[in-house]
Amino acid sequence: MTEHNHEQQTFAPPQDFVDQANAGSELYEQAEAEGTEFWARQARELLTWSKDFTTTLDWSNPPFAKWFEDGTLNAAYNAVDRHVEAGNGDRIALLFEGEPGDSRSFTYADLKDEVSKAANGFASLGIGKGDRVAVYMPMIPEAVITMLACARLGAIHSVVFGGFSAEAVRSRVEDGEAKLVVTADGSYRRGKPTTLKPAVDAALEKGGPTVDHVLVVRRNGEEVAMTEGRDVWWHDVVDTASAEHAPAEVGAEDPLFILYTSGTTGKPKGVLHTTGGYLTQGAFSMKYTFDLKPESDVYWCTADVGWVTGHSYITYGPLVMGATQVIYEGTPDSPHRGRFWEIVQKYGVTIMYTSPTAIRTMMKWGEEIPAEYDLTSLRLLGTVGEAINPEAWTWFHRVIGGGDCPIVDTWWQTETGAHMITQLPGVTVAKPGSAQRALAGVKVDVVDEMGESLENGQQGFLVVREPWPSMMRTIWGDDERFVQTYWSRFESMYFAGDGARYDDDGDIWILGRVDDVMNVSGHRLSTSEIESALVSHHTVAEAAVVGAADETTGQAVVAFVILTDEAAQEGHDKAELGEKLRAHVGQEISPIAKPKRVLIVPELPKTRSGKIMRRLLKDVAEDRPVGDVTTLADQTVMQQIVDSLGE
């Protein structure tokens, strides 16, 4: 089978999958017929409530939704204790694989003890209901345990991706007014120990007056400074604590976590999720999108808990459903390029959820590598983070899935909390490259400029027309920005920020962001945040950043900078300075935000009103003839830029 001409190719689910699938096509019909009651039913079937709710949805003050409002429950109880109480304490919850090859496993009974100890430990550090806890951790079991311990106490976690800089930690700790920071000495990356704690120290030196304590897990034994009175070790505080802890009873609408994500302006947004609705849709999608059979599946999501995928599809969704899951600390190429497939073989992974970028990278490495491993345990594959190009889809299907695993291409966002558009395995005839259809119970649409629904064959903006259980509730501390960003572009609709198209069958194809957000390896980056980081360097007067198409990472960051007069006179070597600026962005934001290329140019293309025309810079970055320049204030600018790059 060739991987060309796949545009029209479709893939029906194998009959043996259909026969055992959790979902049938009636799920869509039920959702349609039942309206919000469909979600009330899911909430009661999939979660254990301390007190049942009497109202399903309160939408009297849009866009501030309240789901299951007078119900009470506890997320950690749902993710852990209830499985033990149901007699499944011996089932494995976590299979941890460290990058150096060390491994640990936790049954649900073990996890209950660990989470209880952590909750008692955090409480001894003064943490209670509603307090914010910043989490800056590698992908180790303690990261999941920490999140669940917060949930157990009714405290609100705010996870900062371990690849982010000290500056990112500081701004998030300050915005959320965290009382506690949980971190580790470090981790391992490509065979070498890395550190995390020094970034927390640097962050707290510059800010974070609300932080009383820093709790440190010993992971790699790197030497770290401990500030007397503030810093404490996990093994002193948590390991010695009691394993008895009564979970706090929290309201369905009490906050579960804050997770920061890039927006169109420089300042990251603290996306707030609450408890009942978030857990309902997470559990629902585990059951139906991932066809999870908790007794027999081994599920593996390759994301990091620093991203929303790690929140919904590592910490909460799978555990609430009682799954057995693998978590992996490291990179796919350490110590060798077969590491992912070695893990699938070692643990007998049945459901694997990963990103198109990872798949494209593995494709480049060659199919001889996965061919060395036994991947026959796999029965379902999933992708998230960006659209999967049909080449990568068919490769994943053939080489990894052996030609008979359904693939679910799941579209969703930090803001949506759980899957929104996806195939249902066993139901949908898959069409590579398209996420296809809204999850049952979710109302998405593609609309034109005026908010009118489009017809098949047309493209426009992706919106959600009705509230859904796992929707974000607000931006932490900034209701106004929440309304402005998501609910003002179109009346009474959630604006996702993505472009989309209906094909002739009415299936949805996601076309990428329509705002100044880039998508690099499935990670959201804001152009203006990177521009600010560049301008904060003393040699840079002005900067413009674009996302240029990239074969492996989807988009790559390309930066155009104008030097200050002083720096221009100093006669820097362009390549050397470009390297310095890349490193500077890495330090200010994160290595993932480093521009692939920094182009030093004499001018930037601007309209008469001073707006930078990124479209033209994108042409340059993608080596295309430059488009229409007639709206530029100075029409010679693009020529100057092109000439300067030829020098």
Ligand code: WTA
């Ligand atoms: C993009 C990640 C196409 C999209 C869960 C969205 C996708 C942004 C897909 C959210 C997909 C995510 N197909 N595009 N299957 N999944 N995206 O908040 O642009 O990190 O708006 O959430 O990723 O990124 P976020």
